[in-house]
Amino acid sequence: MVFASKKPRLRAALNLQVAVVLVAMLTALWVLVWPRLERYFLLQAAEQNEVTLPLASDSLRAALDRYAPLPHLIAQSPTLGALLRAPGAPGAVAAANTELLNTALAVSASDVYVMGVDGTALAASNYYKGEGSFIGNNFSFRPYFTQALDGGLGRYFALGTTSGERGYFYATPVRDGPEIVGVVAVKFTVDAFEENWRGAASEVIVTDVNGVVAMSSQRPWHFRTTQRLDDEKLKAIALNRQYPLDQLTPLDMQRRALSGSADIATVGGMEYVASSAEVIETAGWSVTSLVPTAGARTQAMWVLAVFALVGLFAILAVAAWRQRGLQAAAVQRELEARVRERTDALRIEVEERRATEAELRRTQASLVQAGKLSALGQMSAALSHEFNQPLAAVKSYAENAGSFLDRGQTQQARENITRISGLADRMARISKHLRNFARRPDEASGPVALDKIIEDAVAVVEPRLKRDAITLDIAGPEAAAVVNGGHVRLQQVVVNLLTNAADASGPGGRVVLGAAPLEGGWQVTVRDFGAGIPQDAQSQMFDPFFTTKETGKGLGLGLSISFNIVRDFGGTLWGRNHPEGGAVFGVDLRAAEGVQEAAE
Ligand code: ADP
Numbered sequence: 001m002v003f004a005s006k007k008p009r010l011r012a013a014l015n016l017q018v019a020v021v022l023v024a025m026l027t028a029l030w031v032l033v034w035p036r037l038e039r040y041f042l043l044q045a046a047e048q049n050e051v052t053l054p055l056a057s058d059s060l061r062a063a064l065d066r067y068a069p070l071p072h073l074i075a076q077s078p079t080l081g082a083l084l085r086a087p088g089a090p091g092a093v094a095a096a097n098t099e100l101l102n103t104a105l106a107v108s109a110s111d112v113y114v115m116g117v118d119g120t121a122l123a124a125s126n127y128y129k130g131e132g133s134f135i136g137n138n139f140s141f142r143p144y145f146t147q148a149l150d151g152g153l154g155r156y157f158a159l160g161t162t163s164g165e166r167g168y169f170y171a172t173p174v175r176d177g178p179e180i181v182g183v184v185a186v187k188f189t190v191d192a193f194e195e196n197w198r199g200a201a202s203e204v205i206v207t208d209v210n211g212v213v214a215m216s217s218q219r220p221w222h223f224r225t226t227q228r229l230d231d232e233k234l235k236a237i238a239l240n241r242q243y244p245l246d247q248l249t250p251l252d253m254q255r256r257a258l259s260g261s262a263d264i265a266t267v268g269g270m271e272y273v274a275s276s277a278e279v280i281e282t283a284g285w286s287v288t289s290l291v292p293t294a295g296a297r298t299q300a301m302w303v304l305a306v307f308a309l310v311g312l313f314a315i316l317a318v319a320a321w322r323q324r325g326l327q328a329a330a331v332q333r334e335l336e337a338r339v340r341e342r343t344d345a346l347r348i349e350v351e352e353r354r355a356t357e358a359e360l361r362r363t364q365a366s367l368v369q370a371g372k373l374s375a376l377g378q379m380s381a382a383l384s385h386e387f388n389q390p391l392a393a394v395k396s397y398a399e400n401a402g403s404f405l406d407r408g409q410t411q412q413a414r415e416n417i418t419r420i421s422g423l424a425d426r427m428a429r430i431s432k433h434l435r436n437f438a439r440r441p442d443e444a445s446g447p448v449a450l451d452k453i454i455e456d457a458v459a460v461v462e463p464r465l466k467r468d469a470i471t472l473d474i475a476g477p478e479a480a481a482v483v484n485g486g487h488v489r490l491q492q493v494v495v496n497l498l499t500n501a502a503d504a505s506g507p508g509g510r511v512v513l514g515a516a517p518l519e520g521g522w523q524v525t526v527r528d529f530g531a532g533i534p535q536d537a538q539s540q541m542f543d544p545f546f547t548t549k550e551t552g553k554g555l556g557l558g559l560s561i562s563f564n565i566v567r568d569f570g571g572t573l574w575g576r577n578h579p580e581g582g583a584v585f586g587v588d589l590r591a592a593e594g595v596q597e598a599a600e
Helices: 003-067 070-075 078-085 092-107 127-132 143-149 191-197 231-240 293-406 410-438 450-467 487-505 558-568
Strands: 111-116 121-124 154-159 166-176 179-189 203-207 213-216 253-257 263-267 270-278 286-292 446-449 471-475 482-485 510-518 521-528 572-577 583-590
Touching: 003 166, 003 179, 003 191, 003 203, 003 270, 003 286, 003 293, 070 092, 070 111, 070 166, 070 179, 078 092, 078 111, 078 121, 078 166, 078 179, 092 111, 092 121, 092 127, 143 154, 143 166, 143 179, 191 203, 191 213, 263 286, 270 293, 286 293, 293 410, 446 450, 450 471, 450 482, 450 487, 450 510, 450 521, 482 487, 482 583, 487 510, 487 521, 487 558, 487 583, 558 572, 558 583
Parallel strands: 471 510
Antiparallel strands: 111 121, 111 179, 154 166, 166 179, 203 213, 203 286, 253 263, 263 270, 270 286, 446 482, 510 521, 521 583, 572 583
């Protein structure tokens, strides 16, 4: 119950501690661990770029490599040469058209066409498209045309003016001897790569030399600008009709460095880990791979959550363990306090018991005395007879001695005086026994001679026995019997037993007093031939003040006092009915140490 007030306080203190530690742990996780975790997973995402980026740029490079030599090969065709030499010759255009279509189909090019030196397309693989065909269109504004006309390999990326399709153009001059008579161009579209990029985990952007998005896995990003275009560049784009000008709006891409090779890029509100690489084949072009950071962040969040959970469990486990410890300590303290209280209470109890015992001993001593006086009271009649009879004899001997002296019979007078002296000795002996018996015992226990005790006890009881004509038979003990006890107190015990036996026997009865060796001691028995111990007295006869004798005859203290005396000497007092009638009481006493062998 004492815990009732302590427990909630303890728990509240612990809860507060747990809350503080939890907040500290979460703060530490957020401030110290989260940035590292986030960076770790973003770098992992950057590693994914390291895979995507080469794939994207390789596919682009492969395409570029594949188409670059084509115009040159086509330019060798005699059909084209014939056409350029004589554009108006019948069948020349048709033959060239057919050849160009076959070539385009063979190499999977979007378009293959041939232009005169003025830039007008004379034949084209898409001749069959009618309005959509390049034939008749002038491409002199295209840089690839001018580059080829200058004798080099023309290359250019642009939105097709006729087709409306983005494409990469390669062009070479067609020569007739040293003279350039026309230009052959091959266009291939980029939709196929983009198709491959789409649906992958990362986005791909290919920017041209001006930073315009030429290709991307995201259609809305086409033609968006990643850097500011100055007027000159815009003018050139317009002149070359490279891109639709109205679509050249900024992509809104912010980049900040993540590592040496990767950035964090925000594009249209979405965040990515971006890595870029130059496309060597086309100067100024670059490929960028963008992996969304959301995945990396989610992974980092999960790991952080696992850390937080582990931390939480650890804190709760420690808290539970500590709470148990504190409770155990509180219980321990409580127990100790209770033990102290109980010990104090016990000490007080022990002191009280000691005081009570001392009081009891005092009471017992006075009861012993009372018991003896009671015995004396009972015996007083016998005693007065015992004294009166010798006194009467002394008186008559003295009177006779006087008469003998008067008559000069000194011899008779002397005999009488000798008898008087003998009687005086006898009375002195009786008086001595009585004095010893009545005296308060202050003796310590120790070796005492059993025969002397019996002798003195018998002397005290003798007058009473004589008065009632009770026969006392004494058997033992040997002179060497020495027991542990006190002379006067053991004498009192024997007197009590003899008195009770005399009471039970009644006038003319017989009492047998025996003393025999016992294992490790001596046994004194007093047997009578009376009515025996009444049934109801058997369990109570050793209780103080229990008596079956009529008022004035017994105090009920004799056996109780005797019992305690014998017990004090380490012996036992017992009593039972004899199978052959009457009662027998016994005192078992320990032989005194050191003289035990002599006693046996
Ligand atoms: P008291 O002799 O004053 O009655 P005791 O304590 O000596 O007190 O004896 C208690 C009772 O034990 C007696 O009243 C009697 O009933 C019984 N008792 C004791 N000795 C004998 C005996 N020798 N024979 C029968 N009963 C006895």
